[in-house]
Amino acid sequence: MALMQVLNSAKAIPFSNPYGFSRFFSKSSSFIEKVGIPEFLNGVGNGVETHVAKLESEIGDFQKLLVTRTLKLKKLGIPCKHRKLILKYTHKYRLGLWRPRAEPSKA
Numbered sequence: 001m002a003l004m005q006v007l008n009s010a011k012a013i014p015f016s017n018p019y020g021f022s023r024f025f026s027k028s029s030s031f032i033e034k035v036g037i038p039e040f041l042n043g044v045g046n047g048v049e050t051h052v053a054k055l056e057s058e059i060g061d062f063q064k065l066l067v068t069r070t071l072k073l074k075k076l077g078i079p080c081k082h083r084k085l086i087l088k089y090t091h092k093y094r095l096g097l098w099r100p101r102a103e104p105s106k107a
Contacts, residue, residue, distance in 0.1 A: 035062060035093075035099070035100060036062050037052060037055050037056050037059070037062050037065055038052045038056070039100050040062065040065070040089070040090075040093070040100055041055070041086070042100065043089075043099075043100020043101060044085055044086065044089045044100070046081075046082075046085055047082065048082050048085050048086060051076075051078055051082060054076055054077070054078070055076070058076055059072075065086075065090060066090050066093065066094055068090070070083055070087060073086060073087075
């Protein structure tokens, strides 16, 4: 009898999510809408943003950066640690697992 009462009361609770799980984040995260090479490298951080001018002049387009390989970055004179970071985050970006965050406005 008590089980029937619990099941009936559970049906009355409306869920916004069809799977019954709540969102993991309370705030909507702010991402950059249009991503270019400078925004991408600033999002990666760790000193990679120093290569913005070099990559923009040699590669030019962000879509080309997403398919650039190690040897091309090495020929441009980018150090190994920075190449690894760029390739790691371009792979994550292509899979949709990472996006550069918008910088918070400093007022």
